[in-house]
Amino acid sequence: xxxxxxxxxxxxxxxxxxxxxxxxxxxxxxxxxxxxxxxxxxxxxxxxxxxxxxxxxxxxxxxxxxxxxxxxxxxxxxxxxxxxxxxxxxxxxxxxxxxxxxxxxxxxxxxxxxxxxxxxxxxxxxxxxxxxxxxxxxxxxxxxxxxxxxxxxxxxxxxxxxxxxxxxxxxxxxxxxxxxxxxxxxxxxxxxxxxxxxxxxxxxxxxxxxxxxxxxxxxxxxxxxxxxxxxxxxxxxxxxxxxxxxxxxxxxxxxxxxxxxxxxxxxxxxxxxxxxxxxxxxxxxxxxxxxxxxxxxxxxxxxxxxxxxxxxxxxxxxxxxxxxxxxxxxxxxxxxxxxxxxxxxxxxxxxxxxxxxxxx
Ligand code: UD1
Numbered sequence: 001x002x003x004x005x006x007x008x009x010x011x012x013x014x015x016x017x018x019x020x021x022x023x024x025x026x027x028x029x030x031x032x033x034x035x036x037x038x039x040x041x042x043x044x045x046x047x048x049x050x051x052x053x054x055x056x057x058x059x060x061x062x063x064x065x066x067x068x069x070x071x072x073x074x075x076x077x078x079x080x081x082x083x084x085x086x087x088x089x090x091x092x093x094x095x096x097x098x099x100x101x102x103x104x105x106x107x108x109x110x111x112x113x114x115x116x117x118x119x120x121x122x123x124x125x126x127x128x129x130x131x132x133x134x135x136x137x138x139x140x141x142x143x144x145x146x147x148x149x150x151x152x153x154x155x156x157x158x159x160x161x162x163x164x165x166x167x168x169x170x171x172x173x174x175x176x177x178x179x180x181x182x183x184x185x186x187x188x189x190x191x192x193x194x195x196x197x198x199x200x201x202x203x204x205x206x207x208x209x210x211x212x213x214x215x216x217x218x219x220x221x222x223x224x225x226x227x228x229x230x231x232x233x234x235x236x237x238x239x240x241x242x243x244x245x246x247x248x249x250x251x252x253x254x255x256x257x258x259x260x261x262x263x264x265x266x267x268x269x270x271x272x273x274x275x276x277x278x279x280x281x282x283x284x285x286x287x288x289x290x291x292x293x294x295x296x297x298x299x300x301x302x303x304x305x306x307x308x309x310x311x312x313x314x315x316x317x318x319x320x321x322x323x324x325x326x327x328x329x330x331x332x333x334x335x336x337x338x339x340x341x342x343x344x345x346x347x348x349x350x351x352x353x354x355x356x357x358x359x360x
Contacts, residue, residue: 002256002265003030009116009127010034012092013063014041014201017133017189020196020252021089024050026061028256035076036092036289037069042355046230050355052338054200070114073121077352080125087129087262088122089255090115093164097313100161109163111335112171116330128182129262129271131255134169135188136244136318137162138277145285146321149188149277158313176275183273185258189243190281190320190344192251194340195347203248204354211288211289213245213340217289217348220301229288229301231310236317240307244281244319245278247335247343254280257329273307280321282333291337298341 001178008025012018013034022032044050052063052066064083068075070092093111094100099109115132122128139147140156154166169186176182193213195202208224209215218224232239258278266273286294292303325331 002057002260003028004265005029005031006086006263006265007031007033007084007269008259009079009083009088010181010238011090012036012133013065014051015091017192017251018089019051019055019201019250020248021091021255022055022063023058023196023201024249024252024256026055026059026063030259033064033066033085034080035066035068035070035079035123039094042204051201051204057197058196058200058222058355065264068109070111070118071116075115076121077124080121080127085129088118088127089131089259091135092116093133093135095161097159097161098210099160100164104160107160107164111161111168112167115126115168116171119123119171126184128179129174131185131187131258131262132154132168132172134186134188135162135165136188136275136281136320138169138188139318141315144351145317146283146319147279148321149279149324156350180273181269182275183262184275185262185272186275186277187254187258188279189251190246190279190317190318192248193245194247194335194343196249197343197346199343201353204356208304212243212288213295213344216259216292216295216303217344218343219303219305220295220299221348221352222347223352224283225304226228227305228308229292229305230308232307234316236287238287238289241289241314242285242287242317242319244283244285245291245340246281246333247339250278250282250333254278254325254329254331256332257325261329262293269318276328279322280325280333281322283320283322283351285317285319286337290307294337295358296340298338299345
């Protein structure tokens with residue numbers, strides 16, 4: 001019970017990573033206010049997004065929710081004036097790589113402009129603690145493996161989505177240089193997958209999934225015919241792409257550790273001030289074929305697939321050196337690939353249409 005009732009603003013809290021993080025926050029006795037514009041989530045029957053209705057059912061705690069975009073600065077100010085916020089976890093962002101190449105300005109306005117709005121309002125209200133949801137995509141094509149946090153960033157970002165993550169990291173760095181009262185933690189996610197072990201919340205992609213695990217799950221449930229495996233001639237153990245898949249509940253717990261460091265709760269007695277990045281990954285890479293085979297084991301279904309051309313912009317292999325998070329946040333990932341697939345399958349089979357009542 002480390003939270004001591006502290007109030008955390010979670011932007012994008014109705015989404016995949018946000019909702020799982022909120023479950024843990026509430027369990028650890030934090031209070032939560034969510035700002036989300038429902039751009040990638042489903043409205044529930046009451047006032048809340050469906051994901052948050054389920055978070056409340058899971059935890060027995062209340063979540064205060066504002067239907068608000070970060071582009072609306074006046075609305076953001078109202079949120080801060082109505083709530084005494086102690087710290088912010090900032091997830092809200094658009095995240096489809098392909099779409100970001102088609103409508104880059106929308107991505108820059110929302111992800112970068114929205115973050116600047118949020119930071120300005122935080123500054124005005126004297127809230128100077130933030131955990132930022134970043135991505136291993138900032139490393140581009142890795143120069144070495146496993147990737148450490150001091151690996152160069154920004155150089156190989158090939159799409160606007162990835163660049164927005166890099167730009168916001170840099171904006172946060174400049175902010176800290178201008179005022180050292182800020183405590184800023186960047187969490188660079190590798191490949192979050194799986195779902196809450198209850199099967200009540202999980203990832204609910206709009207339309208055809210871009211990412212591997214949701215696609216496999218939809219093949220397993222019979223919603224998609226066949227998985228295209230993008231590339232089988234990489235210099236990896238079996239020729240397919242290798243990634244560091246991390247269970248969503250492990251990823252969520254990384255946010256609690258980061259927040260603990262900013263607030264000086266839990267095992268860290270002092271409030272951290274500074275700008276610091278942490279990789280959130282298991283440190284282990286798995287190929288696409290390994291993921292397929294683990295999912296088959298977890299679901300007892302055969303996953304039909306075919307080997308096709310490489311996908312533009314994909315790197316052969318990417319996995320984390322997660323030492324810094326272990327040493328400084330006392331955090332490590334605990335769940336393995338089979339856990340990720342089993343929980344993903346539980347969520348998918350209990351909720352064939354995700355958070356929707358019926359087929360989309
Ligand atoms: C992708 C994004 C990355 C983003 C991350 C979010 C691209 C190029 N990169 O990373 O910017 O931060 O998602 O989680 O989109 N694969 C298939 N068939 C599929 C889908 C994927 O074979 O239908 C393969 C890919 O080639 C890759 C692996 O599965 O080797 C993982 O792909 P994916 O889940 O899309 O994640 P990333 O490409 O790592």
